[in-house]
Amino acid sequence: xxxxxxxxxxxxxxxxxxxxxxxxxxxxxxxxxxxxxxxxxxxxxxxxxxxxxxxxxxxxxxxxxxxxxxxxxxxxxxxxxxxxxxxxxxxxxxxxxxxxxxxxxxxxxxxxxxxxxxxxxxxxxxxxxxxxxxxxxxxxxxxxxxxxxxxxxxxxxxxxxxxxxxxxxxxxxxxxxxxxxxxxxxxxxxxxxxxxxxxxxxxxxxxxxxxxxxxxxxxxxxxxxxxxxxxxxxxxxxxxxxxxxxxxxxxxxxxxxxxxxxxxxxxxxxxxxxxxxxxxxxxxxxxxxxxxxxxxxxxxxxxxxxxxxxxxxxxxxxxxxxxxxxxxxxxxxxxxxxxxxxxxxxxxxxxxxxxxxxxxxxxxxxxxxxxxxxxxxxxxxxxxxxxxxxxxxxxxxxxxxxxxxxx
Ligand code: GLA
Numbered sequence: 001x002x003x004x005x006x007x008x009x010x011x012x013x014x015x016x017x018x019x020x021x022x023x024x025x026x027x028x029x030x031x032x033x034x035x036x037x038x039x040x041x042x043x044x045x046x047x048x049x050x051x052x053x054x055x056x057x058x059x060x061x062x063x064x065x066x067x068x069x070x071x072x073x074x075x076x077x078x079x080x081x082x083x084x085x086x087x088x089x090x091x092x093x094x095x096x097x098x099x100x101x102x103x104x105x106x107x108x109x110x111x112x113x114x115x116x117x118x119x120x121x122x123x124x125x126x127x128x129x130x131x132x133x134x135x136x137x138x139x140x141x142x143x144x145x146x147x148x149x150x151x152x153x154x155x156x157x158x159x160x161x162x163x164x165x166x167x168x169x170x171x172x173x174x175x176x177x178x179x180x181x182x183x184x185x186x187x188x189x190x191x192x193x194x195x196x197x198x199x200x201x202x203x204x205x206x207x208x209x210x211x212x213x214x215x216x217x218x219x220x221x222x223x224x225x226x227x228x229x230x231x232x233x234x235x236x237x238x239x240x241x242x243x244x245x246x247x248x249x250x251x252x253x254x255x256x257x258x259x260x261x262x263x264x265x266x267x268x269x270x271x272x273x274x275x276x277x278x279x280x281x282x283x284x285x286x287x288x289x290x291x292x293x294x295x296x297x298x299x300x301x302x303x304x305x306x307x308x309x310x311x312x313x314x315x316x317x318x319x320x321x322x323x324x325x326x327x328x329x330x331x332x333x334x335x336x337x338x339x340x341x342x343x344x345x346x347x348x349x350x351x352x353x354x355x356x357x358x359x360x361x362x363x364x365x366x367x368x369x370x371x372x373x374x375x376x377x378x379x380x381x382x383x384x385x386x387x388x389x390x391x392x393x394x395x396x397x398x399x400x401x402x403x404x405x406x407x
Contacts, residue, residue, distance in 0.1 A: 001384045001385075001387070001388045001394050002384070003377075003380045003381060003384055003397065004394065004395075004396045004397065005380075005396070005397045005398070005399065006061070006134065006136060006238070006396050006397065006398050007134075007399075008059070008060035008061040008062070008134055008398075008403075009061075009062070009064075009134045011035070011062075014033075014035055014062055014064035014132065014134070015033045015035075015064060015066075017064065017080065017132045018030070018033060018064040018065065018066035018080075018130050018131065018132045019033065019066050019130075021066065021078060021080055021130040021131075021132055022066040022068070022078075022128070022130035025078040025085060025130060026068065026076070026078075026128045026130070028068060028128075029068075030066035030067055030068050030128075030130065031067065031068045031069065032066075032067055032068075032154065032157060032158070033064060033065070033066050033067075034064070034065050034067065034150050034151070034153040034154045034157065034406070034407065035062040035063060035064045035065065035150050035153075035406065035407060036062060036063055036145075036146045036147075036148075036149035036150040036152075036153060036202045036203070036405070036406035036407075037058035037059050037060070037061065037062045037063075037135070037146055037201075037202055037205070037403055037404070037405065037406070038058075038059045038061050038062070038063070038135035038136075038141040038142045038143055038145070038146045038202070039056045039057065039058055039059055039141065039142045039145070039197075039198055039201035039202060039205070040056065040057060040059060040141065040234065040236055040359045040360075040366070040368055040400050041054055041055065041056040041197060041201070041359050041360060042055045042056065042057060042210055042225075042234070042302070042323075042359075042368070043055050043295075043298060043299050043302045043322060043323060043326050043357070044056075044197075044213075044295060044296070044298075044299035044302075045295060045326060045330055045334075045357075045358070045359070045360075045362075046253060046257075046291065046292060046295070046330070046334055046336070046361075046362075047215065047270075047292060047295050047296055047299065048195030048196055048197040048213070048215040049193075049194075049195030049196075049215070049254050049257065050215070050257050050261075050268055050269040050270055050292045050296075051215050051216040051267075051268030051269065051270035051271070052215055052216075052269070052270045052292060052295070052296040052299070053212060053213065053214055053215065053296055053299040053300060053303075054197045054212075054213045054215060054299065055210050055211070055212055055213070055223075055299055055302060055303065056197055056198075056200070056201035056205070056210065056211060056213065057201065057205055057209065057210040057211070057225060057400070057402040057403075058201055058202060058205035058207075058402060058403045058404065058405055059135065059141060059236075059398065059400055059403055060400070060401060060403040061133075061134045061135045061136075061141070061398065062133070062134065062135065062146060062150075062403075063131065063132075063133035063135055063143065063146035063147050063150045064131070064132050064133065064150065065129055065130070065131050065147075065150040065151055065153075065154055066129070066130045067127050067128065067129050067130075067151075067154045067158075068127065068128045069125045069126075069127060069158050070125060070126035070127060070128060071125075071126075072125075072126050073089055073090040073091050073123070073125070073126045074087060074088070074089055074090075074126040075087070075088050075089075075090060075106070075109065075110050075113070075126050075127050075128075075129065076126075076127075076128045076129070077106050077109060077129050077130075077131065078129070078130050078131070079105070079130075079131045079132070080130075080131065080132035080133075081131075081132075081133075081137070086104075086106045088102060088106050088109075088110045089126075090110060090113055090114070090117075090123075090124065090126060093110055093111070093113075093114045093189065095188045095189060096188060096189055096190060096191030097191070101189075101191065102189055102190075105144075105147070107185075107189045107190040107191075108144050108147045108148050108185065108186065108189075108190050109129065109131075109147065109148070109151050110189070111148070111184075111185030111186065111188070111189030111190055112148050112151050112152045112155065112181055112182055112185045113151075113155060114185065114189055115180075115181035115182070115184035115185045115188070115189070116152070116155060116156075116161065116181045118181075118184065119177070119180070119181055121159070121161040124155055124159060125158065125159065127151075127154065127155075127158075129151065129154070131147065131150075133146065133147070136238050136396065136398075138242075138364070138365075139238040139240070139365055139366050139396075140238075140358075140359060140360030140361055140362070140364065140365020140366045141236070141238070141359075141360065141365070141366055141398075142198035142201065142202065142360070144186065144190070144192070144198075145182065145186070145198035145199045145201070145202045146202055148182040148185055148186060148199060148202075149178070149182055149199060149202040149203050149406040150406060152178045152181060152182055152203070152406070153169055153178075153406045153407060156168045156169050156174075156178060157169065161174075161177075162174045169406070169407065172204060172220070175203045175204050175405070175406075176200075176203075176204065176218055178199075178203055178406075179196065179199045179200050179203050179204065179218070180196075182199040182202075182203070183195075183196040183199050186199070192250075193250065193251050193254055194250070194361075195215065195254075196215065196218075197213060197215070200213050200218070200220065201213075202405065202406050203405055203406045204220050204405060205222075205402065205403070205404075205405045206222050206402075206404070206405065207402060207403055207404045208224060208225065208226060208402050209222040209223055209224055209225055209402055210222075210223050210225045210306075210402060211223070212299075212303055215270075216268065216270055223303060223306050223307065224306075225306065225402050226311075227311070227370075227401075228373075228401065229311075230310075230311045230312075230316065231372060231373045231374070232311070232316060232354075232370060232371065232372055232373060233370075233371050233372075233373050233376055233399060233400075234368055234369070234370060234371075234399075234400040234401075235348070235353075235368065235369045235371050235376055235379060235380070235397060235398075235399065235400070236359070236366050236367070236368050236397060236398040236399075236400050237344040237348070237366060237367045237368075237369070237383055237395050237396075237397055238365075238366045238395060238396040238397070238398065239338075239340035239341055239344055239364060239365065239366060239367065239387075239392070239393070239395055240340075240392075240393040240394065240395060240396060241338055241339075241340035241341070241364035241365070241392065241393060242364050249336070249363055250361055250363070253288060253334065253336065256284055256285050256288045257269055257285075257288055257289070257292060259285060260281050260285035260288060260289045263280045263281055263285070264276065264277065264280060264281070264289075269289060269292045269293065270296060272289070272293055276289065276293070287332075287333040287334070287335070288333070288334060290329075290333050291329045291330065291333040291334040292334075294325075294329060295326060295329060298322045298325060298326055301322055302319060302322045305318050305319055305322075306319075316354045316370065317354055317355075319354060319355060319370060320353065320354025320355025320356075320370050321355055322355070323354075323355035323356060323357040323368075323370060324345075324349065324355045324356065324357065326357045327341075327345050327356065327357035327358055327367075330357070330358055330362060334362075336358070336361065336362030336363055337358050337362055338362070338363060338364055339390070339392070340364070340387070340392050340393075340395075341358040341362070341364070341365070341367050343383075343386050343387065343390060343392070344356070344367040344369075344383050344386075344387075344395065345357060345358065345367050345369065347379070347382045347383045347386045348367070348369035348371065348379050348382075348383065349369075350382070351375065351378050351379045351382040352371060352372060352375035352378060352379060353369040353370055353371045353375070353379060354370040354371070354372075355369070355370050356368065356369035356370070366398075368400070376399075380397050383395055383397075
């Protein structure tokens with residue numbers, strides 16, 4: 001098996017692709033092109049819906065949307081990933097638990113319009129939209145958030161939703177409101193009970209930084225993350241193991257956290273003090289709570305290391321250690337890893353990585369490794385070889401640098 005690296009498209013390349021797709025299907029020019037990135041979460045996993053902290057960054061890999069406003073309430077959608085045109089009337093959108101939910105991926109698009117209208121920004125115009133993306137699908141890198149955030153940027157630019165005709169995109173506070181609409185779209189229209197970290201990363205990150213996201217009050221802190229300056233990289237392994245967030249396992253983890261919080265008399269697990277009364281929890285809840293509370297501490301410890309002056313080799317080793325501990329906790333306490341994820345992190349560590357962990361929801365998807373730049377090729381080759389020996393799908397790699405938000 002060869003080493004396959006998924007390079008990000010440049011902004012020009014992405015724009016050229018969606019423009020051509022738009023012209024091919026709609027026989028007209030788009031009036032605007034918007035885009036939004038996928039993300040990796042550096043640490044702080046399954047903490048967002050518990051009010052904890054997460055530390056994501058935007059990938060250079062983006063979803064592009066070419067759009068043109070229509071005179072009615074119809075949304076016509078084409079994607080480079082399938083043939084044909086999908087059509088949804090904005091007046092016909094119903095929630096996922098209704099008798100008439102929106103079918104398939106268009107739910108992520110029209111759900112955003114629905115949620116923006118629920119928040120009082122409407123009525124919104126219909127759009128013709130062409131979509132293309134270099135964010136791999138089903139890889140735990142938030143391709144759905146990238147799609148939502150790209151179309152949120154489009155509607156906000158056509159019908160500026162901020163005060164005095166400004167766009168919500170023009171301020172971080174406005175972007176936080178777009179995040180809420182995208183999360184509501186995903187939860188209520190697409191039916192995925194996710195926690196909001198992905199949309200916050202896609203809309204509120206800035207280039208060269210990770211964001212420390214406080215999921216209780218949605219405040220963010222931008223923290224420089226310049227690994228290149230210390231000859232280090234964040235290598236993403238897309239394991240290409242089957243991955244599905246909506247298959248019930250994610251919801252089950254979330255439910256266990258919510259029932260544990262109720263049993264312990266707090267509204268969110270982040271509020272727990274250090275002396276948890278474990279006797280009130282089932283065995284399953286005990287493991288989930290142990291992961292969440294420790295992961296929140298690890299995330300804050302990771303940030304303290306980043307905020308120290310230089311990323312010395314010692315500091316990088318400390319970061320790697322925290323990533324390793326996070327993975328072990330997700331493996332044994334939260335139980336969301338899989339053999340492909342475990343193998344990729346073990347092989348990365350054995351071949352020179354400072355540390356490695358799964359990223360995103362788990363149950364397949366991707367892992368990340370903090371690797372000295374001169375060891376990246378060796379790590380990739382070793383992972384490919386190990387996957388081959390184990391009979392896993394051929395992995396793909398992404399070289400992640402902290403990139404720009406939705407625009
Ligand atoms: C998925 C969800 C996020 C978050 C992560 C786990 O990516 O979309 O909201 O819960 O899993 O940290």
